[in-house]
Amino acid sequence: MDKVIICINCPVGCRMNVKLAEDGSFLSVSGNTCPRGARYAEQECTAPLRMVTAVIPVSGAAVPLSVKTSVPVPRESIGGIMKQLSLLSVRAPVSQGAVIVSNILGTGADIIATRNV
Amino acid sequence: MIDLHVGVLVIGAGPAGLAAAVAAHENGTDSILVLERENEPGGILRQCIHNGFGLHRFNEELTGPEYAQRDIDRARAAGIPIECNTTVLSVSAGRVVTCVSPEKGFRQISADAVILAMGCRERPRGALCTPGTRCAGIYSAGTAQRFVNMEGYMPGKRVVILGSGDIGLIMARRMTLQGAKVLACVEIMPYSSGLKRNIVQCLDDYGIPLLLGHTVTDIRGKERLTGVTVAEVDGSRNPIPGTEQDFECDTLLLSCGLIPENELTSGAGITLSPATSGAVVDERFETSVPGIFACGNVLHVHDLVDYVSEESAAAGLAASEYIRGKGKKELRWSVVDGPGVRGTVPQQISSGLQDDVRLMFRPSGVFKNAVAVAESSGKEIARKKAMIFTPGEMALLNIRKEALSGIPEGSITVRIEGEIQHG
Secondary structure, three states, rough: EEEEEEOOOOOOOOOEEEOOOOOOOEEEOOOOOOOOHEEEEEEEHHOEOOOOOOOOOEOOOOOOOOEEEOOEEHHHHHHHHHHHHOOOOEEEEOOOOOEHHHHHHHHOOEEOOOOOO | OOOOEEEEEOOOOOOHHHHHHHHHHHHOOEEEEOOOOOOOOHHHHOOOOOEOHHHHHOOOEEEHHHHHHHHHHHHHHHHOOOOOOOEEEEOOOOOOEEEEEEEEOOOOOOOOEEEEOOOEOOOHHHHHHHOOOOOOOOEHHHHHHHHHHHHHHOOOOOEEEEEOOOHHHHHHHHHHOOOHHHHEEEEEEOOOOOOHHHHHHHHHHHOEEEOEEEEEEEOOOEEEEEEEEEEEEEHHHHEEOOEEEEEEEEEEEOOOOEEEEEHHHHHOOOOOOOOOOOEOOOOOOEOOOOOEEEEEEHHHOOOHHHHHHHHHHHHHHHOOOOOOHOOOOOEEEEEEEEEOOOEEEEEEEOOOOOEEEEEEEEOOEEEEEEEEEEOOOEEHHHEEEEEOOOOOOOOOEEEEEHHHOOOOOOOEEEEEEEEEEEE
16 A cells, blocks of 8 residues: 655655555655655554643643643554543643643653743 | 833734743743733644644644643743733834733833744635625634634535635645535645645545636625636736536635734834734844743744744743843844845844854745855855755755854845756
8 A cells, every 4th residue: 555645853844655455554664855754654654643731721821821731642642632631621720741640641741831820 | 100110012812922931031030020911822733633733843733732741831831921902012123022901900021132922813705805895604714714623503404615725725624524515625726835735635535626726716605605706817927718617505714824923023113024014023033122032923924933933942942141231233134035026034043153054045936956145245154955845844054153264244035946847
């Protein structure tokens, strides 16, 4: 199976052809001009990862708390993470770097505060 | 009349103002004051909750608030006073700054040097000449970003985005994740000015179509927006009859470019550049009015905050040297945009350079396998090869100070040569 993806590592945006086996495992990539492109192509075609950022309401503060995942998470977990975050609220004060949820949905990523409120 | 006198007065406590203030402090200036219109420092980064900031400067990917906090912490550690809720009303060529705040009222502050770091604002609907009714539901992408990320409001449920700048792309994802349906991102140019990464991760991930070479030709709705018409455009960006499609939506976000916010600058009689809409500056970021410096997005719109911080630190250092009487110099060369190049900063270079000069400019199109060249008096003084130059990414070209020795006074032309490409 062939897949065409555009590399996102730099503005060149190489158009890469990725060959995948029947079971979806990675076979080869062409069209990349650097090794970063090859790594991205394999990751993106087999197990795409994304950072998730959001805000959650804070009782006792005018502004919501911005948060992020501590590490990139599987792309398909984004919806579930957003749903869980929508049920949360925290109480001020919160410090930047504080863990709001640990190991969210078993992804291994923590939800971390990215500002002080 | 004058309520206060300071050494270096910085207008704006975003990444530019904070970096400039810290650099002036590190260079030995102890009388520094930063004025900020908002209720806390950090500037626009406070609402940019997504990650991707700081790769060049910190070698890690921070969110906007995290990046801002590093500079806020540095300014606080240096003991630099930041007065928030303070709006500057005017700056005079004699470096008297008039400002007002609820706490301290109306004040006039004089300064030995002023650093302009007010940032930029979004191109509004009026500047786009889009036809249609004047209904509610039309926001600039950054306004929507502020509502969602800082005020906790969702601006709408069914959204069309006009323009494919990075803020629009980021908001396409943000609105989607908060439950809105983003119907399309419409871009008049045949290419997006946004990062590839944002197109993949903000549009493709959520199945949001990117309509290149299209624009909004009608806006409908009496009280609230009810729909927009989108049509394909020809090579001269005119809508092609018969290609119209209607989108039913309650929200239109505009992500159609940023404009440096220079009302204070022009009020001080400072010369502005039509290409950047920012001040004309020399390699030390000094404007046409002695002792007034400009840096960050008020000078020219950047795509990476890392470069804003770097440029602003240089401006802060220069302001600090200026008040110690080290700023004496003579303008020697003017920098001119050649083919393929727009908005080169600095526009002037003075004699007696202590460091190399980094030129920053926008490519006017997409160039592959290209080279950027700076030339003066028929002599090449700098050259840089790149696989690609795109308008979405500011290009940099260093001129080594040795390369300018022996070059007579006059103009330096910057140009890009390469294969012009679309898409």
